[in-house]
Amino acid sequence: MTVMLRAEGVSKAFGGVQALRDCTVEVEQGSIAGLIGPNGSGKTTLFNTMTGYERIDAGSVYLGDRKITNLAPQRVFALGIGRTFQLTRIFPRLTVMENMLVAAQHTGDKRLHNPLARAGGRADRRRAADLLEFVGIASHADALAETLSYGQRKLLELSYVLVANPAIVLLDEPAGGVNPSLIRLLSDRIRELNAAGTTFLIVEHNMDFVMGLCGQVTVLDYGTVVASGPPQIIRTDPRVLDAYLGITEEDDDAER
Amino acid sequence: MTGGTAAPRPPAGGPARRLALAAWRPAGALAFLVILLVFPLAFQNPTVTTIAVDTLIFAAAAVAWNIFSGYSGYISLGHAVFFGAGAYTVGIAARAWHTTGDGVFVLLLLAAAVAGGLSVPLGLIALRVRRHTFVVITIAFFFIAQLTVTNLTVTGGSSGILAPSPNWDPATFNNPFYYVALALLVIATAASWLIRRSRFGLQLRAIRDDEDRAAGLGVRAMPVKLTAFVISAVVTGMAGGLWFYFIGQAIPQFAFDPLFDLSVVVMAFFGGLGTIAGPILGALVIEPAQQWLTLQYTNEYLSEILLGALFLLVILALPRGVIPTAAELITRFRARRRSRRAEAGPPAAVTAAAARAGQAGTAARPDPDPAGQARAGREAGP
Numbered sequence: 001m002t003v004m005l006r007a008e009g010v011s012k013a014f015g016g017v018q019a020l021r022d023c024t025v026e027v028e029q030g031s032i033a034g035l036i037g038p039n040g041s042g043k044t045t046l047f048n049t050m051t052g053y054e055r056i057d058a059g060s061v062y063l064g065d066r067k068i069t070n071l072a073p074q075r076v077f078a079l080g081i082g083r084t085f086q087l088t089r090i091f092p093r094l095t096v097m098e099n100m101l102v103a104a105q106h107t108g109d110k111r112l113h114n115p116l117a118r119a120g121g122r123a124d125r126r127r128a129a130d131l132l133e134f135v136g137i138a139s140h141a142d143a144l145a146e147t148l149s150y151g152q153r154k155l156l157e158l159s160y161v162l163v164a165n166p167a168i169v170l171l172d173e174p175a176g177g178v179n180p181s182l183i184r185l186l187s188d189r190i191r192e193l194n195a196a197g198t199t200f201l202i203v204e205h206n207m208d209f210v211m212g213l214c215g216q217v218t219v220l221d222y223g224t225v226v227a228s229g230p231p232q233i234i235r236t237d238p239r240v241l242d243a244y245l246g247i248t249e250e251d252d253d254a255e256r
Numbered sequence: 257m258t259g260g261t262a263a264p265r266p267p268a269g270g271p272a273r274r275l276a277l278a279a280w281r282p283a284g285a286l287a288f289l290v291i292l293l294v295f296p297l298a299f300q301n302p303t304v305t306t307i308a309v310d311t312l313i314f315a316a317a318a319v320a321w322n323i324f325s326g327y328s329g330y331i332s333l334g335h336a337v338f339f340g341a342g343a344y345t346v347g348i349a350a351r352a353w354h355t356t357g358d359g360v361f362v363l364l365l366l367a368a369a370v371a372g373g374l375s376v377p378l379g380l381i382a383l384r385v386r387r388h389t390f391v392v393i394t395i396a397f398f399f400i401a402q403l404t405v406t407n408l409t410v411t412g413g414s415s416g417i418l419a420p421s422p423n424w425d426p427a428t429f430n431n432p433f434y435y436v437a438l439a440l441l442v443i444a445t446a447a448s449w450l451i452r453r454s455r456f457g458l459q460l461r462a463i464r465d466d467e468d469r470a471a472g473l474g475v476r477a478m479p480v481k482l483t484a485f486v487i488s489a490v491v492t493g494m495a496g497g498l499w500f501y502f503i504g505q506a507i508p509q510f511a512f513d514p515l516f517d518l519s520v521v522v523m524a525f526f527g528g529l530g531t532i533a534g535p536i537l538g539a540l541v542i543e544p545a546q547q548w549l550t551l552q553y554t555n556e557y558l559s560e561i562l563l564g565a566l567f568l569l570v571i572l573a574l575p576r577g578v579i580p581t582a583a584e585l586i587t588r589f590r591a592r593r594r595s596r597r598a599e600a601g602p603p604a605a606v607t608a609a610a611a612r613a614g615q616a617g618t619a620a621r622p623d624p625d626p627a628g629q630a631r632a633g634r635e636a637g638p
Contacts, residue, residue, distance in 0.1 A: 051472075052472075053468075053472070072471075073468075073471060073472035074471055074472055074473065074474045074475075074476075077472055077473060077474055078474060085469075089466055089469045090466075091461070091462050091465035091466055091469070091470070092465055093461070093464070093465055093530075094458070094461055094462065094465060098458055098461075098462075101455075101458060102458060102459070102462045102470060102473055102475065103473045103474075118453055118454060118455075119453065119454055119455040119457065119458040120455070120458075160473075164473075164474075
């Protein structure tokens with residue numbers, strides 16, 4: 001098995017708060033990996049450091065053999081790492097289709113050379129429409145993105161990330177605040193994409209979602225990795241129970 | 257099923273109507289252009305044509321401002337710098353080369369070049385920051401430019417610079433200005449339309465909504481913003497040059513006028529920020545009203561107070577502008593009419609079924625069986 005994405009000894013501090021301390025996380029090619037941990041344990045910070053949205057103090061990040069430490073976000077995106085945000089970041093006053101086309105810059109469309117050409121070539125639009133169909137919001141293609149519901153926005157963010165054909169997708173709480181049937185659709189789609197070759201790393205508080213989907217789960221607590229392994233092992237690991245599952249009652253609002 | 261023929265009707269009606277609307281839009285634009293073309297033939301009163309020329313110049317400037325600020329969301333209050341730079345460029349060049357008559361219009365290209373050239377360093381400085389900070393920096397540019405022009409000898413200091421006065425036929429004196437202004441407006445609007453539908457325009461609007469996320473998706477924010485800023489400055493400079501030739505004089509406080517910035521901003525906001533027709537509509541309403549008020553009451557203060565009041569009203573009541581609000585109302589009205597038409601069937605069926613049930617002496621409640629309702633509906637239907 002080859003490692004696709006690796007954070008090696010990553011540390012990051014915000015002022016006096018050590019958000020990440022010597023973190024090492026690996027994601028195998030073709031897998032669906034999970035990243036869990038209590039609120040404030042550094043999951044999102046780790047995502048940010050791996051995707052260029054945050055500079056790291058020490059350590060390195062690799063995509064395959066390539067060192068991508070502290071590259072700018074657009075470089076990271078162009079190299080094939082797509083990500084979504086915990087607080088969904090779509091372009092509210094663009095239409096759903098236009099949101100897709102913004103992310104379609106890296107596809108092989110040669111119209112890039114003519115900036116006044118109509119946004120989105122036919123191939124881009126068809127691919128965007130297919131992806132919207134795939135996540136089930138194709139009927140909203142011409143609506144302004146701000147009119148979408150919370151769950152639909154998550155689906156839009158996922159699908160516009162997919163437009164660029166990323167090799168690996170990092171999802172930050174894809175199921176947070178999303179209704180159960182949409183969560184089921186989401187995990188089905190992730191499984192389908194994974195079967196087609198896309199690797200995933202998922203931060204999520206919904207334990208059923210993570211345990212059902214991921215082959216490998218890493219647990220963070222206070223910025224350090226406390227455990228890593230298959231879900232059935234993680235579920236029974238005393239350190240994990242102590243750090244995380246012990247307080248699920250407060251945290252499982254996504255399960256309801 | 258008998259409904260088979262009726263079922264495809266709503267989807268078939270939808271695209272057909274949208275198609276009709278799509279065809280209506282260029283036809284409307286063309287009709288509007290024709291009206292503008294024949295306007296000076298219909299109205300020859302110099303007071304009217306003077307207001308018309310002024311309005312066209314401001315419409316072009318508002319469209320130019322909107323290309324940058326409307327699409328990118330970076331509100332510039334310093335575009336008077338480019339307006340004034342265009343005015344002074346034409347003035348200095350015409351004086352130096354003794355240009356008169358139609359030749360002065362050619363100098364507008366020079367005004368475009370100077371305003372565009374000036375906008376590059378200013379843009380590189382101002383576009384590093386966002387929102388309020390950006391607005392404050394553009395205002396600072398404005399004061400620097402005004403003070404500079406007041407203190408230089410080449411610009412004539414505080415007494416400014418005079419334009420050559422063309423010896424055209426007094427009866428049609430305003431016509432050359434009118435048609436050059438109209439050409440400028442058409443060019444600006446075409447540019448605005450091309451940009452809005454292009455990849456470049458999409459990137460600008462993505463920057464408006466979430467610049468960091470757009471950058472993360474590969475939008476090269478700085479070059480995109482700067483290009484829009486320069487295009488906007490070029491057209492604004494030409495508008496300034498034309499305005500100078502038309503007015504006949506440039507003095508620092510009028511060529512670099514804070515009211516210019518306020519006017520184009522109000523025009524764009526009034527019509528609809530980031531739309532193609534919005535700034536034109538705003539200019540068409542606001543500029544003639546201002547000019548007329550100034551003429552009627554022989555002082556500028558009343559129109560300025562009203563302009564300020566209008567700005568407040570627009571921000572409070574129509575924050576998105578007339579055109580987006582109207583479009584939204586039409587969409588909502590259509591959707592309501594469509595859903596009412598769709599609902600018209602079932603409720604009628606329910607009441608008909610209930611009425612019949614009542615007549616039959618049974619309990620007057622709607623038929624719980626949907627097939628029964630459908631049957632009743634068909635019977636009750638025309």
